[in-house]
Amino acid sequence: MGGRESTLVLLDKNGIRCDGRKIDEPRKIMIKAGVLKNADGSAYIEFGDNKIIAGVFGPRDVHPKHLSNTDTGILRCRYHMSPFSVTERKNPAPSRREIEISKVIKEALLPSLMLEKFPRTVVDVFIEVLQADGGSRCAAIDAASVALADAGIPMRDMVCACAAGKVADTIVLDVNNEEDQAGQADMPVGYMPNLNKVTLLQLDGVLTRDEYKKCIDTAIGGCKLVYQIQKKALTDKFFENGGNQ
Amino acid sequence: MQDDKKRYVIPGDVITTGPYRPDQNVTLDGNRIIATVIGISEISDDGVRVIPLTGMYIPKSSDLVIGKVVSHTSLSWEVDINSCYVGILPAADVFGRDFSAHADELTSKLDKGDLIAARIVNFDRTRDPLITIADRELGKIESGTLIKISPSKVPRLIGKRGSMIQTVEMATHAVITIGQNGLIVVSCDDSNGLLKAIKAIRMIEEEAHMANLTDKVKEMLESR
Incomplete structure (x- = not known):
């Protein structure tokens, strides 16, 4: 059920996926914090073939002024794909999809931020996708969260995100572009590991109840792996000698 | 830094679960005290706090x-x-x-x-x-050289009871005004002293997390 017809073998009989991974294996993830000089905080992530850079400004004055809130700070988020991030040139104007993902990312990050400490200000998060390959919203959240911590904005917890999905009737961790196109379901999950709270949950496709439960557990397992990498990125930048984690 | 009292933390890290009072840059989740910024956690008799290593200047009365x-x-x-x-x-x-x-x-x-x-x-x-x-x-301020450092590094630049900044001032005969917001004005009649003072400030900013920094700065100031 679901998915497009394709000649690609998504899962062979040994349980190896089309890019050579096992079903519970994420792609290779690398995060680097503090890559931009002019932003208050920044991070670069390579999540498989995704290459994404995130920059954070703020807290700072809100312009236009009418957006400001006297009770709390606000968060603005811009997810943008570069024209060269996909095989066919992408029009740089924000598309319907980018506007939606910006909103989704904003809402995934907001529960972790303590913006009530900075009334009448704004925190701006800019996310630039340099190269896209399935699951870029999860990778973008991971990078944005590290960038926010790098900027020193008070956070209740880090937000880590990872997707799980259903491919060839099997629940797999971290679906890539091919699996997303030809697979049966894709479920990106945002998660705060220390508070054990979910901040993002989307599902594209059809799952039974049992599959749904398994899928969300798999995704949260992936988030915990991502968290260790986020932690390492921040530790490397700030405590390069003698970090204890 | 691996003792019980001081620890490197990132947002979300649980510092302790004991009956302590949450002080700066921490939040309470049930009985867990959680760090909210990247920094060094300190547990003392009167509470738990995190000294931030990054972040913007937040105004405080009498700063x-x-x-x-x-x-x-x-x-x-x-x-x-x-x-x-x-x-x-x-x-x-x-x-x-x-x-x-x-x-x-x-x-x-x-x-x-x-x-x-x-x-x-x-x-x-x-x-x-x-x-x-x-x-x-x-x-x-009529004259001097303006230097901008990260506001989170200002306490390190001042040192315990002003020890660090006194060391720099004595060695270079510069007059250094430090704003808590990370802006610093250095004025000195001797151009060599001025350059040395700026170099010392930059060094303190870069190596703020290192131990024995005062000795290192002294060594640098005494060279040449």
Whole structure:
């Protein structure tokens, strides 16, 4: 059920996926914090073939002024794909999809931020996708969260995100572009590991109840792996000698 | 740094679950005390706090800050104090109690672009921070070199009871004014001393997390 017809073998009989991974294996993830000089905080992530850079400004004055809130700070988020991030040139104007993902990312990050400490200000998060390959919203959240911590904005917890999905009737961790196109379901999950709270949950496709439960557990397992990498990125930048984690 | 009391933390790290009072940069989740910024956690008798290693300057009453005048209304100046809020310097503070909005021209005392050393009088969530320059060491800064460092490194630059900054001042004969907001003015008659003082400040900023920094700075200052 679901998915497009394709000649690609998504899962062979040994349980190896089309890019050579096992079903519970994420792609290779690398995060680097503090890559931009002019932003208050920044991070670069390579999540498989995704290459994404995130920059954070703020807290700072809100312009236009009418957006400001006297009770709390606000968060603005811009997810943008570069024209060269996909095989066919992408029009740089924000598309319907980018506007939606910006909103989704904003809402995934907001529960972790303590913006009530900075009334009448704004925190701006800019996310630039340099190269896209399935699951870029999860990778973008991971990078944005590290960038926010790098900027020193008070956070209740880090937000880590990872997707799980259903491919060839099997629940797999971290679906890539091919699996997303030809697979049966894709479920990106945002998660705060220390508070054990979910901040993002989307599902594209059809799952039974049992599959749904398994899928969300798999995704949260992936988030915990991502968290260790986020932690390492921040530790490397700030405590390069003698970090204890 | 691996003792029980001090630890490197990132947001979300559980510092302790004991019956402590949450102090700066921590939040309470049930009985767990969680760090909210990247920094060094400290557990003392009166509470748990995290000394941040990054972040913006948040105004605090009675802090000395260095700011740049950005604009003025007929009653007050607006001063950029390197924070998310602008400092408000009321004209009456400079002209005295008999200030009159008709008679006195604000630009005659302080103009756009002027640097001032000021103290924060009052700040709360609802209003922009109120600052004053009515004190002996405060007022317009006429000369010197302006250096900007991360506000989170300022305590390290000052050192315990001012030890670090005294070391630098003694060795270079420079006069260094440190704003809590990360802006620093260095003035020195001797150009070599000036360069050395700037180099020392940059070094402290870069290696703020290192142990034995005072000795290292001393060594650097004494060389050549």
